[in-house]
Amino acid sequence: MASATCALCGQQAESEDVPLTWVTSVEDGRKLLYCDRCARENVRNIEGKLDSVYW
Ligand SMILES: [Zn+2]
16 A cells, blocks of 8 residues: 555655554545644644535
8 A cells, every 4th residue: 555645735654554643534435635734733624524524
């Protein structure tokens, strides 16, 4: 597998494993990863999308 890359800032994880602080979001069937910084800044957007999917 390719190393984990943040979907927003392009930061790459140091290992192939996704760091625990990163967030995985599935959008339109694609698996997107957000680094800890981007996840913190976009947590509301990510949760909002999840909510819209569930509802
Ligand atoms: Zn990022």
